[in-house]
Amino acid sequence: MLTIRNLHARVAGREILRGIDLSIRFGEVHAIMGPNGSGKSTLARVLAGHPEYEVTAGEVTFEGEDLLAMDPETRARIGVFMAFQYPVEIPGVNNAYFLKAALNTVRKHRGEEELDAMEFMTLVRDRMKQLDMDEDFLNRPVNDGFSGGEKKRNEIFQMAVLEPKLAVLDETDSGLDIDALRVVASGVNAMRNADRSFLVVTHYQRLLNYIVPDVVHVLSDGRIVRSGDKALALELEDKGYGWLEQAVGSPVRELR
Amino acid sequence: MTLPLDHYRTEYARARAGRPRGEGEALARTRDEALGRFLDRGFPTTRQEEWRFTSVAPIAEQAFALARPPAGAGPADVDRLRFHVVCAAELVFVDGHYVPALSTRGALRGSARAGSLAAAVSGHAPNIDPHLARVARDGSAFVALNTAFFADGAYIDVPCGTALEHPIHVLFVSTGQGGDTPVVSHPRVLAVLGDNSQASIVETYAGPDSARYFTNVVTEIVLGEHAVLDHYKVQRESTAAYHVGSIHLRAARSATCSSHSVSLGGAIVRNDVVAVLGGEGGECTLNGLYLADGQRLVDNHTTIDHAMPHCGSREMYRGILADRARGVFNGKIIVRPDAQKTDAKQTNRALLLSEDAQINTKPELEIFANDVKCTHGAAVGQLDEDAVFYLRSRGFGLTDARRMLIHAFLGDVLHRMPLAVIRTSVEHVLERQLARALGAAA
Numbered sequence: 235m236l237t238i239r240n241l242h243a244r245v246a247g248r249e250i251l252r253g254i255d256l257s258i259r260f261g262e263v264h265a266i267m268g269p270n271g272s273g274k275s276t277l278a279r280v281l282a283g284h285p286e287y288e289v290t291a292g293e294v295t296f297e298g299e300d301l302l303a304m305d306p307e308t309r310a311r312i313g314v315f316m317a318f319q320y321p322v323e324i325p326g327v328n329n330a331y332f333l334k335a336a337l338n339t340v341r342k343h344r345g346e347e348e349l350d351a352m353e354f355m356t357l358v359r360d361r362m363k364q365l366d367m368d369e370d371f372l373n374r375p376v377n378d379g380f381s382g383g384e385k386k387r388n389e390i391f392q393m394a395v396l397e398p399k400l401a402v403l404d405e406t407d408s409g410l411d412i413d414a415l416r417v418v419a420s421g422v423n424a425m426r427n428a429d430r431s432f433l434v435v436t437h438y439q440r441l442l443n444y445i446v447p448d449v450v451h452v453l454s455d456g457r458i459v460r461s462g463d464k465a466l467a468l469e470l471e472d473k474g475y476g477w478l479e480q481a482v483g484s485p486v487r488e489l490r
Numbered sequence: 491m492t493l494p495l496d497h498y499r500t501e502y503a504r505a506r507a508g509r510p511r512g513e514g515e516a517l518a519r520t521r522d523e524a525l526g527r528f529l530d531r532g533f534p535t536t537r538q539e540e541w542r543f544t545s546v547a548p549i550a551e552q553a554f555a556l557a558r559p560p561a562g563a564g565p566a567d568v569d570r571l572r573f574h575v576v577c578a579a580e581l582v583f584v585d586g587h588y589v590p591a592l593s594t595r596g597a598l599r600g601s602a603r604a605g606s607l608a609a610a611v612s613g614h615a616p617n618i619d620p621h622l623a624r625v626a627r628d629g630s631a632f633v634a635l636n637t638a639f640f641a642d643g644a645y646i647d648v649p650c651g652t653a654l655e656h657p658i659h660v661l662f663v664s665t666g667q668g669g670d671t672p673v674v675s676h677p678r679v680l681a682v683l684g685d686n687s688q689a690s691i692v693e694t695y696a697g698p699d700s701a702r703y704f705t706n707v708v709t710e711i712v713l714g715e716h717a718v719l720d721h722y723k724v725q726r727e728s729t730a731a732y733h734v735g736s737i738h739l740r741a742a743r744s745a746t747c748s749s750h751s752v753s754l755g756g757a758i759v760r761n762d763v764v765a766v767l768g769g770e771g772g773e774c775t776l777n778g779l780y781l782a783d784g785q786r787l788v789d790n791h792t793t794i795d796h797a798m799p800h801c802g803s804r805e806m807y808r809g810i811l812a813d814r815a816r817g818v819f820n821g822k823i824i825v826r827p828d829a830q831k832t833d834a835k836q837t838n839r840a841l842l843l844s845e846d847a848q849i850n851t852k853p854e855l856e857i858f859a860n861d862v863k864c865t866h867g868a869a870v871g872q873l874d875e876d877a878v879f880y881l882r883s884r885g886f887g888l889t890d891a892r893r894m895l896i897h898a899f900l901g902d903v904l905h906r907m908p909l910a911v912i913r914t915s916v917e918h919v920l921e922r923q924l925a926r927a928l929g930a931a932a
Contacts, residue, residue, distance in 0.1 A: 282883050285875075306882040307891075315883075322880040326898025332884075339885040375898075392884065 235260050235431055236301075236400055241292035242456075243280045250276040252456035253292070258400070261428040265442055265467060266435045268453035269475045274435045275319055277453070278404040281433070282316035283309050296400065310336075311343035313399030317389035317406050324376040329388075332376050333358065333395055340396055361394040365421045382409040390421045397425075402433045407441035419444030439471035495529050497553045502638060505556060512612030520623045524637035531631040540630070543818045543850045544760055544789040549732050554674035554704050556639065557585035557667065565665050568592055571696050573911045578656040578689075579604035581644050584663050586675030588642050597656055602689075603647040604658050607678055610645035617647055617682040617712075625710035626738040630762070633736055636676040636708040643678030643707075646691060650684035650714065657690035657720075657909060666701025666728065674704040681721075685714035685742075690909055691721050695735075696755070697728040707735040713745040715769065720748050722912055726919055727755035729786060736762035743769030743798075750907045751790065752916050753780040754923055759788040767794070767801040767829075778807035779903050781920065782815035783927040789818035796829040796862075805836040808903040810896055811847035812927035822854040825862050832862040839869045841899055843892075843927060889928050896924060 241254040250273045258264050268274050280287045281294065283306035294301040301309060324332070337357075338348040349357065362369060365387055377385050386406050393401050403422070407415055422432065422445050434445055442450070442464060450466040451458045454475070460466065470477075502525050509518075533550035534541040568582055581604060582592035588606040598604060603615070611618055623637050644660040662677050681691055695705055705727060713719055727733050733756040741747050751761055759782075765774045774794055782788045794803045803823070811817045819838045840849045853866035873895055881891035900920065904913055 284879055305888070306879060307885055307887050310883055310885040318880065318883075322874070322876045324877050324880065324895070324898065326901045327894055332894075336884040336886065343885070396884070 235297055236433075237295045239293050241277075241280070241294060242290045243276060243287050244290055245276065245287050249290070250456055251280065254456070254458060256451065256458065258431045258433065260431060261426075262448045263426065263432040263434060263445065265447040265450045266433065266453055267437070267439070267450060267467060267470060270437070272453040273456040274437075274453050275404050278316055278319075278402045278433070278435050281314065281402050282306060311340050314402070315393050315396055315398035315400070316402040317386075317393060317404060319404040319408070321377050321385040321389055323378045323380070325378045327376050329374055329376050330358070330372040333392065336392070337395055358395060361391060364394065364424055365391050366417050367391060383411065383414045386410055387414065387418060390418050394421055394425060399429065400431050400433065401425075402435070404435045405437060406434075407436055407438065415441065416444060439467045442467045495532060498525070498635070499529065501556055505639060505641075510608065510612055514611070514614070516619065517611060517622070521638050524623070524634040528631050528634040528638060531634070534631055540791065543816070544758070544787060546734070546758065546760070548758060549704060549734070552672060552704070555668055555671045556641075557587070557664075557673040557675040557703075559587040560584040560589065560665065565663055565698075567698075568661070568663055571661055571663065571694060573657075573659050573692075573915070575911045576656045577659045578602070578654045580659040580661065581605065582661045582663065583642065583644070583677060585665055585667060585673065586641055586643070586662065586677045599654065600652055601649050602652050602654060603645065605645055607643040607645040607680060608641065610680075615645060615647065617645075617680065621682055621710060621712050622680055623710075625712060625740050626708050626736065629708065629736055629738065632706055632734045632760075633708050636678060636706050640676040640678040640708070643680070644693075646679070646681035646689070648681075648683045648687040648689045651686045652684070653688040654690070657692055657911075659692045659694065661694045662696070662705065662707070664695075664697035664701065664703050664705060664727070664731065666698050666703050668703070672702045672704065674706060677705065677707045679707070679709040681710070681719075682712045683714055683717040683719055686716045687714065688718040689720075691719065692724065692909070692912065693722065694724045694726070695733060696726045697731055699728055700730045701728040702730045703728070704732040705735070707733075709735070709737040711737065711739045711747070713739070713741040713747055715743045715745065717742070717745045717747075719746070720908055722750045722907065722909065723752065723761070724912065724916065725751070725753045725755060725759065725761070727759075729755055729784065730757050731755065732758045734760045736764065739763070739765040739774070741765065741767050741769065741772045741774065744771040745769065746773045748775035748777070750912070751776070751778040752912075753778070753788050753790070754916075754919055756788065757786050759786070760791070761789070762791045762793075764793045765795065765803070766797060767803070768797050770798045770800050772798070772801040774801070774803040775906075776803070776805040777903050777906050778809075779900055779916070780807070780809040780817065781923055781927065782810075782817060783812035783923070785814050787816045787818070791818075791820045791822075793822040793824065794834065796823070796825045796832045796834065798826075798828060799830045799832070801829065802833040803835070806903050806906065807838040808900050809838075809840040809849065810843065810900065810924075810927070811840060811849060812843040814844070814846045816847070817849040817851075819849065819851040819868070820854060821852070821866065822856070823864060823866070825857040825859050825864065827858045829859050830861045832859065832864065834862070834864045836866040837868070839871075839899075841896065842870065842872055892928055893924055
């Protein structure tokens with residue numbers, strides 16, 4: 235469903251991605267691991283279309299279409315979702331209003347009927363239960379005054395409501411305690427199916443105990459230096475990123 | 491080049507001759523003095539601190555003709571400006587002249603009055619002598635000009651102990667009559683609320699799109715002890731019109747007044763609000779919302795004068811400036827030596843939608859008492875690009891994302907306006923204006 239070829243990208247004049255090749259099929263969960271500064275989050279943001287990131291070479295196709303040619307909202311509408319590493323606070327915009335408008339925008343694009351208030355509430359209540367969330371949360375402004383954990387949970391909640399085809403989770407695990415991590419992971423697992431794929435960006439192996447990936451990639455200095463199955467993640471946890479440095483002969487910065 | 495003030499001298503002589511007999515000596519004298527004051531001072535220039543960022547040269551250089559009473563039934567589009575909710579009274583003025591046929595006063599209760607100021611003057615209504623042209627006595631040259639020239643306006647009298655359940659809506663519509671010679675109207679509003687009374691009063695100013703005319707309005711409000719007033723001024727003039735207005739508020743002991751100013755139209759707009767807390771325990775809220783695009787200028791000058799102890803004031807202004815628009819905000823808070831335990835808070839925030847838009851914002855605190863709490867804050871910024879991207883990443887188009895954020899920004903102050911009909915009608919006008927402002931910015 236997603237094919238990335240020789241992707242180069244830079245931000246603020248600095249080249250971060252230096253030739254990424256990656257292919258994700260329907261229903262697969264891929265994990266991207268790597269030390270700080272290796273380009274994990276850059277990859278996620280480039281896929282979502284962040285305007286500050288400039289693609290200098292390479293291509294990305296999503297279901298055969300040129301993803302890089304699309305603006306961020308089009309990507310969202312055709313089913314690409316990114317859970318932000320740092321979700322943005324939007325004071326004054328009510329969560330329920332925001333989510334209903336977003337969902338109906340996506341549904342309209344898919345040629346589906348827009349949901350009315352009742353249908354929307356039914357859907358939302360179901361997803362909230364899944365993620366163990368309080369209903370009063372709907373009446374709060376988007377992310378405004380949320381704790382770090384609440385913000386991350388809100389990202390997964392949005393994903394559960396918007397039902398994308400491809401979900402890119404950018405360090406969704408960072409800042410979560412173990413209970414919240416379990417809730418978030420079970421929310422993701424509940425959404426796994428043969429038509430939906432995930433790209434899980436994480437610094438730590440811990441999350442992958444709960445969201446078991448089909449493929450694990452290790453990113454270093456803007457390139458994928460190694461790919462393997464879930465055992466690779468355990469090996470990294472065990473030996474740290476230094477071990478890879480020797481194995482691939484290029485510098486891999488140590489875990490801090 | 492400023493026109494010789496002779497134009498105004500001539501116009502005054504003509505207006506004087508045409509005045510109704512019932513106006514009386516006292517007001518005639520007040521008007522003569524006001525004209526004298528205006529001719530002495532002339533129009534303000536940017537050399538004066540109060541007008542430093544606002545050049546009224548285009549107003550000074552134009553020989554406006556005094557607006558005549560409307561012929562016939564008045565403009566057809568008054569209906570779109572009405573509130574379409576129950577009002578205690580809805581008074582309609584066309585080019586500054588009262589039109590009874592378009593006005594309704596059916597729901598006024600008891601001895602409360604709302605109607606033509608000219609009629610109240612002729613009929614020697616009790617509040618005229620003590621208050622008319624006295625609350626606003628020390629105003630600018632524009633106030634003097636209005637006092638000399640006003641033909642009519644609204645007179646509102648809410649007697650002691652009377653609480654009006656429904657708002658009074660005063661609607662000033664300009665027709666843009668006059669063709670090549672643009673006209674000026676000088677509407678005047680006097681509202682007096684007795685002790686323990688309560689009312690909501692809305693002033694709306696509107697005119698046809700792109701018509702050029704000048705509205706120079708003065709509002710005087712007197713609040714008795716424990717009176718509660720919720721006052722609104724909604725300025726949605728033509729974007730080619732000039733609007734200069736001032737609101738002068740005087741509150742007695744334990745009175746609660748809020749004045750909300752919404753400024754959406756006009757090529758050059760100046761709004762002054764002067765609130766004097768003249769009795770212990772008074773509360774004053776000034777909220778403002780403004781939007782300007784194109785090359786328009788909107789200037790808000792507010793003064794809250796804490797003259798007595800234990801008074802509180804809250805002030806929040808929010809503005810949007812697009813294209814090459816300019817904004818001015820000057821918020822003065824005076825705390826007199828007697829005004830111990832004053833609690834005053836002021837914030838002004840402006841959002842600039844383009845590189846060329848600008849705002850001059852200045853808090854001005856004059857504190858002569860030592861046991862007081864006064865805070866102020868001003869912030870000027872652009873739309874948060876991270877928030878724009880966040881919204882786009884959830885499927886919202888660029889314009890929708892920007893519009894949502896602007897609405898949220900203004901919502902903060904809009905939601906502080908208790909009257910629902912104001913929120914809906916302002917939202918409606920904002921929607922249209924934002925579409926234009928964002929279209930031009932994109």
